[in-house]
Amino acid sequence: xxxxxxxxxxxxxxxxxxxxxxxxxxxxxxxxxxxxxxxxxxxxxxxxxxxxxxxxxxxxxxxxxxxxxxxxxxxxxxxxxxxxxxxxxxxxxxxxxxxxxxxxxxxxxxxx
Amino acid sequence: xxxxxxxxxxxxxxxxxxxxxxxxxxxxxxxxxxxxxxxxxxxxxxxxxxxxxxxxxxxxxxxxxxxxxxxxxxxxxxxxxxxxxxxxxxxxxxxxxxxxxxxxxxxxxxx
Numbered sequence: 131x132x133x134x135x136x137x138x139x140x141x142x143x144x145x146x147x148x149x150x151x152x153x154x155x156x157x158x159x160x161x162x163x164x165x166x167x168x169x170x171x172x173x174x175x176x177x178x179x180x181x182x183x184x185x186x187x188x189x190x191x192x193x194x195x196x197x198x199x200x201x202x203x204x205x206x207x208x209x210x211x212x213x214x215x216x217x218x219x220x221x222x223x224x225x226x227x228x229x230x231x232x233x234x235x236x237x238x239x240x241x242x
Numbered sequence: 243x244x245x246x247x248x249x250x251x252x253x254x255x256x257x258x259x260x261x262x263x264x265x266x267x268x269x270x271x272x273x274x275x276x277x278x279x280x281x282x283x284x285x286x287x288x289x290x291x292x293x294x295x296x297x298x299x300x301x302x303x304x305x306x307x308x309x310x311x312x313x314x315x316x317x318x319x320x321x322x323x324x325x326x327x328x329x330x331x332x333x334x335x336x337x338x339x340x341x342x343x344x345x346x347x348x349x350x351x352x353x
Contacts, residue, residue: 134285163341173332173343186339220285230276231341233285 132156134234136221142240148209151237155202155223162204163231164196167218176219179204180226208239216241244269246335248344255323255351263318263347265307265333274336275316277307280346281329289331292316303327323351 135154143149155162164176175188179198196206202223208215218238222231246267255261267273277289290301297309307318316333328351333344 165343172345175341175343178339178341222286230288230291231278231286232288233278235285 134221134223134232136219136234136237138237139235140238140240142242143211144242145211145213147211148207149211149239150205150207151219151221151239153204153206153221153223153234155204155221156232159223159225159232160202161224161226161229161231162198162202163222163224164204164206165220165222166190167220167236168216173220176206211241213241215239244273244335244337244340244342246333246342246344248331248333248347250347251345252348252350255349257325257351257353258322261320261323261327261349261351263331263333263349265316265318265344267314267316267333267335269335269337271337275307275309276334276336277301277305277316277318278332278334278343279329280332286332289318323349325351325353327351 137152161180163178166174177187177196178185182198193209198204218236220236222233224231249264275292278286279289280286289305290299292299292309300306305320309316330346330348332346335342
């Protein structure tokens with residue numbers, strides 16, 4: 131069974147631009163969560179989607195948004211990029227709530 | 243608000259010795275607790291979880307963790323460390339669909 135895939139793996143943007151990251155969960159998994167990982171702040175929860183509905187959202191500004199499609203694939207968007215948005219963005223999928231999460235390799239975003 | 247703490251940034255052990263990576267949590271009600279490991283340049287991998295039942299949970303790669311409700315702890319343990327266990331370990335708590343991760347503990351196992 132294929133694991134969680136994230137595209138692109140690496141991305142370089144400039145301040146003010148916007149970016150869209152994609153995540154394909156493991157087949158059959160209905161829950162997708164997004165995390166931001168930085169050396170200073172560690173792993174921070176962004177949001178979680180289940181059956182196309184956002185069930186929970188972390189403490190991030192409205193520039194960060196996401197969505198989930200009917201096939202459980204998910205995208206997250208960051209608008210008006212700031213230098214501090216440089217991070218590894220991890221996507222994780224699980225069968226259902228409170229199941230263990232399977233993480234993708236991440237998308238490393240660099241904002242110049 | 244719930245939180246999880248990993249009091250040690252770094253743990254160093256010799257190969258073959260037992261290892262413990264500490265985790266404490268703060269949450270009202272019953273928590274769901276997890277341990278994940280992150281190897282260099284790779285995503286996180288699930289190790290084990292506690293939902294309910296036996297306080298001693300066994301997971302992948304010979305790891306286990308003990309849920310202690312009175313001490314609000316969920317320490318990760320392994321009887322005999324391997325050099326290949328060297329990685330970054332994260333404890334996480336999920337309560338009411340809100341997943342929080344600890345800051346991580348870097349485990350180094352020396353030959």
